Amino acid sequence: MSALLELRGVSLSFGGLQVLDSLDLHVDEGEIVSVIGPNGAGKTTLFNVVTGLYRPDRGEILLDGESIVGLATNAIATRGVARTFQTIRLFLNMTVKENVMAATYGKTRAGPLRSILRTPGVRREEREVAALAEEKLGFFGQRLMGYRWDQPAYSLSYANRRRLEIARATAVNPRILLLDEPAAGMNPVETHEITELIGTLRTDGGYTILVIEHDMHVVEGISDRVVALDHGVKIAEGTFDAVATDPRVIEAYLGTKAAVST
């Protein structure tokens, strides 16, 4: 099976700092891959490179065999790469439903002039977009349903904001979902729920998922494969158990002494 997302020798430096160093990575269709690594390892930069916010200095990024290097961020998103952010970035002063509906822009057609005239095509599209948004919000049980649709996103609790951000990303109709620390700042119950949710996103939503996570329980619970980064270099790859006991990973997290003593 060919990889859905593949990075070949991707390098990026900011001035003298090598953030990503000839990174190879692949995510197969239907897989859940976790990226771990200490702070500053280049995990979020990896996401930013894949989504086109940064252009890599060298290397190839292939989505379904086609290169997406150099495409605009919105074009990459429209091709099926959706993401969430480490620091939640919602459209705070828009309603919950509008947040999700806004993400369908790339897949819809209605132009401003046709919208003003409210042609039948435009109205049908609006109905479809609204239905899609309701369906995506329904993914979270009752948490983002009912009266919450018409409330501004800023009125949501922290955990619900994280959920809404995931709902918004799924409204892009992505091939692959990039989740940047979905469990950050969650309490144990919510963390557990997120772990289950990521599984459901694959089984029910059919998404391929690449996730950055610090919480090792979450990583253990969801991952088919784990990739460990340090200073922009892939230092380990494999099952959770293999990566978690890899001396280089322990060294990256805890220092040389700890790695030697194990």
Place this chain on the structure above:
Amino acid sequence: MPQLPIEEQGTGGQPRIGTDEWVASVEERRQRRGGLVGSLLEQWQRLPLWAPLLAVAAFGLLFPFLTESDYVVRVGFNALVFALLALGLNIVVGYAGLLDLGYIAFFGFGAYAYALLSSNKFDVHLPTIPSVLIVVVASALLGLLLGLPSGRVTGDYLAIVTLFFAQIFVTFTTNANRIIPPWRDTPIDLTGGPNGIGGVDPFSVFGVEAIAVSSYFYIALVLVVLGMLGLHILSESRTGRAWKAVREDPLAAEAMTIPVFKLKLLAFAFGAATAGLTGSLFAAQQIGVFPQNFELPLLITIYAMVILGGAGSIPGVVLGAITITVALEVLRGPDDARLLFYGAILLGLAIAIRPWQRLVAVLTGTAVFGFLVHLIVGSLWPRGTARVAAEGEGLVGTLVEAWVLLPTQPGTIGNVAFVMLVASVLVMTLLRPVWRPVALVPSLYLAAFVWENRLIFQPSVTRLLILGALLVVLMNARPQGLFGTARVEIV
């Protein structure tokens, strides 16, 4: 991070009332505190859009019949022109969140373009409809062009860059009466320079010419109603959502399939097209265009309207436009201006001073203080109270004469008092809260003195001063504007 309640664990039932519901209802609780004004505003916000639309249309239809005076209808026309401009600016500023200070140039461009296409200037007389259509399209294209910097320049920087466009436009129109192109020796007069372009064709559709102000009033009314409707539909559409997303978080919008730069250009184009259309209407009504019609104070006025009404709110910006136009007109007459002056002070005090007992104490104190000063000065220096109140007839005049010192030669002493007033306001901000009401009493009296002896004789200056003061008071009471919704920026 706030402590979150542990909600039901995956039972799929109704969520219990938790912290976020309490947070969610904060808006309602805040408005309920606003008393009568608050509840009225709340009611207004609940109205569907057709209600204010119908109100504007109905009032507008009747308006020219309510008055005999052409002057009043002209003020109404001006208000509607400003409402159109505010609606256009609302797209750029309210929805897309782009601080475009070059907006006024599109208004001017529309007016000049119409004047060039349909006037005696070059003896080109295109019929109204094609001419206006060309103007609108050309304005939109110019909007695209001037929107180009917004790809890289954002926020305050964009404001400064676009501000230059506004300035360039005025400079260009003032000086483009002696352009010497390379292929000619004699200069071409393109814009008429400081004298502008006269002899602009009035609007004329199907052989009917619009000459009277009331005709233009109706044309503007139709455009305002259509504009409100179109903008409302647009704001709920795919494009409107994308604009708001760009305003809220451009980076997230880009990652959610929205081409941010394209939407910024689109907002510029729509705003410019609206302004250009308004410009052609303005030129046709005025039968001429002049560079000084499009200077910066006008831009500031339009911004004041949008901000007063609440950026992003359609009925808000229209009401803001009407309010400010009418207020500026009313302030031309010293009699009404006086009413507004004291009214603004009272309103400001009523908002700032709580509880009401303290307010009553300050007002009574000021009244007594005034009569005492008047009594003392009157007995020591009779000329200090000798003058007759300006523009004061009946009760108001008598009261002013009995309360405020009116020296026979108010010039120098008025100026000194003005400086003292400004100083006393500044000092007051430094005082401890306990002493502020005490210091307020003489300051208020000083304000009345300055008003009656100095400001009332210079309406052109004072009306802007009072409008500014009114805006400060109103925006303090409602920072989001009359009908705007408060933006939350804190995550």
